[in-house]
Amino acid sequence: MDRIRRAARGWLGAIALVLPVLVLPAEASPRLRSGILGDYDAEPRRADGHVDGTRLAARLDSLGVTTYCWLVWHRATDWEDLQAFLPLAERSGIDVWAYLVPPSESPPHTSSYSEPYRLDFVRWAEEIARLSRRHPRLSGWIVDDFTLNLDLFTPAYVCTLQAHAHRINPDLAFLPLTYFTYLRDPFVAAYGGLVDGLVVAYLADRDEIHWARALLSGVAGPRPTELCFPWNTRSLPGDFVSATQRATWVSWSTATLRFRERDDFVGAASGYHRMQVLIDDRVVWDEDVAGGRPGWREVAVPVAPAGKPGENVRVTFRLYEARRVYNFGVRWCIDDLRGEGIALSADTRHPEAWTVSRRGAGSTSFGAAASAAPVTRSLPLVVMVAATPAQDEKRFGAPSSPGRILAHLDEALRASRGGWCDGVITFCLDKTFGSALFDSVRVRYREAPRVPKGKQNPARPERDTIPRNR
Structure with missing residues (x-):
């Protein structure tokens, strides 16, 4: 069945190259596991500026992650370093998602592009897909601040990106990053059939996850007023x-x-x-x-x-x-x-x-009856948790504390265990030796249940059991 599914996605992707407004099947990548325990960025570097892949792999293995989001942005050599890191990730059993920055985080707004293909996301889709064929642990890719750049990432353009990627590797997952603030019915209606899941930042409380799960499952019910x-x-x-x-x-x-x-x-x-x-x-x-x-x-x-x-x-x-x-x-x-x-x-x-x-x-959201976006499946939801004092203060006010960061992480992990989301990613967790926060996250990740790749969390709520009222 998986071979038939992959063949069908590749065939439809080829059609979409000619008809870019075609909506690809709303089905998650066979590689997208539930129970994701992830981390993002904050990579150790050598004195020459290259990522210290050996040390990063060792720290991620110690942390107990299943997935690492590799940001291609800090140095022009990050894409090269990713290719050197993938064999280490394969030996450690860690999935890798390539993480790119959009126009709003590129010149002239900042000093750096995601190199070497910059804002040519069609080329990025193709090159990431080619690299994933050589290194199967490269299982997904992300565009940061996706919902702040919809003037570029129109539904037709996203369909084109998916078509180019799936022509090379039908299993490669595209999971753009958005925020709970922007996760609303019109967005899900427009993009839910085009992407393989969403990474959503930054968790404040369980209400946000419950609202998001209902929305991404196509359940009509109360939304935040x-x-x-x-x-x-x-x-x-x-x-x-x-x-x-x-x-x-x-x-x-x-x-x-x-x-x-x-x-x-x-x-x-x-x-x-x-x-x-x-x-x-x-x-x-x-x-x-x-x-x-x-x-x-x-x-x-x-x-x-x-x-x-x-x-x-x-x-x-x-x-x-x-x-x-x-x-x-x-x-x-x-x-x-x-x-x-x-x-x-x-x-x-x-x-x-x-x-x-x-x-x-x-x-x-006042003035309209609660409705459900027309999704044909429960779109995977991965929650990003602010794991640095600076990001925690930016999102939730001063002063930050390890206790507050861990409380948000615990909430997300409970939601993952209960099937309300498909995993958790820590934002820029300090991976230096002696970090007390790293050690606390490691304890939690090591205790978390593991869901085999290709399997969904058996605890995930069915569409008709998601509560209509908080």
Whole structure:
């Protein structure tokens, strides 16, 4: 059966070279295992600048990884060094995924390309596929920040990349990297049938994995109710995106709106994005996104009556641009809305009951009924965990701690054991001798169950058992 599948994928790939808009079969590569225990980057180097492949292989073997993501970016010799490393990986039983940077991380935005083929991703697809035929442990490839570069990586272009790669090696897996923030139904509908899986960064809590698993399994159900402003996008003062519903006063006394909220910006830059609650046109709650925490918190907003019992008002959540931004994205999630002394017409479980307004580039999941992207299989999901203090602070606020990094890793490993995701990758784990964090990750990886290549995790939830409510 595998031979038939590979032959079919190769034949369809040849057709796609002529018809680049053809959608290739939505079936995972036979080589893509569940229970991936991975690591990325932070490779030791010799004095001459080349990767010390022998030392890297020894540290990865000690760590207990099944997969290593080889970043081709730091030096012009990284592609050459990868070829020298693959025999060592084969002896250690470690799969390798080649990891490339997109236009947004190439000149003029940075000082380096992925060499030697730079932004010629068709050539990259072919050369990685050829190398994987000589070295079967090279089983996949990744493009970083994929969803920030969709102007290049259109569905037609991705189909072309897959066709060129699969013409040479039908088993080579393409797993672009995205972020939980960008993992939404339209993206999965457009790309779910073209890729072999997704690497998704950076895990904050189990809710994100459960939402992602439902989405990638084609399950219709609750999605995060959120108001967002994208990165790499300009705004003007006064731009906004909002969601409004009708409510009715039921008391002469002060009413209270209660909800849970969180936003994903934890830096100190203030005065730009404002989170607001309005009654009619009156702002009754207003906070800056700056300095927050990614975890959920409970908010209670007292509201003085603006009418008599029985009279209607409008309740609005609004993400408001107080000052111009050029590259400052944010995601504000709202959940579990309740009213005391005010009768709401809908809560956050019914986003379709809200009316959306916007000016500018903001977006929201309010205003539309929960739906399922049309996927024909459960798309593999590999979770990337921030494993350096700098990346952990960037994503989750200062101060970082080994305990917080390990808590995120433990959450991802539990999800992998439970079948909610297909594996875990640590981002830039320090591999120097004496690293306490390395030793802690090694204990966890060594204790994790191993799933044979070509097998799926038997604990993975079936489509009809994924919970519709958290």
